[in-house]
Amino acid sequence: MHSSYFVMSDIIEVQLINSAGLPVYYHNNTGEGNYDDSSMILQSSFITAIGTFATELQNGEVKLIQFELKKYLMTRAKEFSLIFTSSSPDINMVDTYNGKINEVKDYLDTKLLQDNLDFESPHSASLDDLLIDFDSYLRKEKLVVGGEYERNSIREDVRSLIFKSVGYEPGKCNIGRSERIRRLNFGLTFFIISAVLLTAIVLLNLPSYLIFGLFVTNFLGFLGLLQYFYRFCTTNALAERYVME
Amino acid sequence: MRWPNGMSWNEVIIMENFITVPKEAEITDEFALEADKKKAYQIFALSALFSAALTVVMYFAANIQF
Numbered sequence: 059m060h061s062s063y064f065v066m067s068d069i070i071e072v073q074l075i076n077s078a079g080l081p082v083y084y085h086n087n088t089g090e091g092n093y094d095d096s097s098m099i100l101q102s103s104f105i106t107a108i109g110t111f112a113t114e115l116q117n118g119e120v121k122l123i124q125f126e127l128k129k130y131l132m133t134r135a136k137e138f139s140l141i142f143t144s145s146s147p148d149i150n151m152v153d154t155y156n157g158k159i160n161e162v163k164d165y166l167d168t169k170l171l172q173d174n175l176d177f178e179s180p181h182s183a184s185l186d187d188l189l190i191d192f193d194s195y196l197r198k199e200k201l202v203v204g205g206e207y208e209r210n211s212i213r214e215d216v217r218s219l220i221f222k223s224v225g226y227e228p229g230k231c232n233i234g235r236s237e238r239i240r241r242l243n244f245g246l247t248f249f250i251i252s253a254v255l256l257t258a259i260v261l262l263n264l265p266s267y268l269i270f271g272l273f274v275t276n277f278l279g280f281l282g283l284l285q286y287f288y289r290f291c292t293t294n295a296l297a298e299r300y301v302m303e
Numbered sequence: 304m305r306w307p308n309g310m311s312w313n314e315v316i317i318m319e320n321f322i323t324v325p326k327e328a329e330i331t332d333e334f335a336l337e338a339d340k341k342k343a344y345q346i347f348a349l350s351a352l353f354s355a356a357l358t359v360v361m362y363f364a365a366n367i368q369f
Contacts, residue, residue: 217332221335228332228338230338260365266362269362270362273354276358277350277354279354281346281347284349284350292346294339296343298330300330301326301327
């Protein structure tokens with residue numbers, strides 16, 4: 059049901075943020091571009107921070123935040139924060155918009171109550187389906203207008219946000235500091251083994267062709283050293299993962 | 304001033320505190336996987352090359368008659 063007092067044109071952005079503080083849905087009604095990575099990082103983090111403080115300090119819920127001439131109307135639907143951004147100068151906005159926001163919250167709550175579905179992971183298929191459905195609902199309610207919903211584009215941005223925040227760079231860096239040190243030690247250990255074996259071959263007058271067997275230990279030594287210098291683990295790359303410890 | 308990953312101090316501080324991101328995770332992005340594998344093969348090739356060179360140097364060094 060539409061509330062007669064609801065002024066749709068006041069809403070300039072709608073966004074949904076998961077419990078980890080990652081934006082999973084974003085739409086800008088003004089057509090001024092879609093998802094902006096850096097500003098969205100700050101916005102979603104800030105909103106998550108304020109919400110967390112409110113819950114921890116007062117066991118309460120923030121309903122309105124105002125900064126940079128924008129008002130952010132907030133509510134929670136299970137583990138998600140639902141935010142409507144408005145440019146309205148109305149200082150009694152919470153009361154004015156309360157009915158509509160609760161309608162959306164109830165709709166989302168009903169969807170989120172479905173058992174055995176993973177909505178927490180920003181890349182889960184169930185979350186994809188939920189957000190596509192949610193976008194259609196918002197459009198039907200005229201809360202979101204213009205532009206097409208580009209789930210893949212938002213997923214890409216969230217993924218790049220996660221990568222950036224942990225320091226992972228595809229093809230450049232996939233291990234953290236302690237992992238690098240481990241690889242340095244690995245490399246140096248094999249160089250020492252190589253040197254000991256070479257000394258043994260020479261001192262014991264063993265056949266010199268045995269030295270070619272040191273290719274293996276030298277290889278492992280260089281492998282460790284290069285992984286340290288490049289901040290990159292080959293095993294992680296082949297196992298399709300990053301470890302930024 | 305910016306961190307090596309290109310983020311500003313403020314962004315990093317906010318991210319560190321309020322966004323929970325996994326330090327260890329599987330990668331599903333095709334582009335990232337391809338770039339990672341390419342780099343891994345480069346490191347393998349370089350290691351093999353340096354190792355071969357060092358082994359040959361070791362062989363000749365051990366056979367020098369003083």
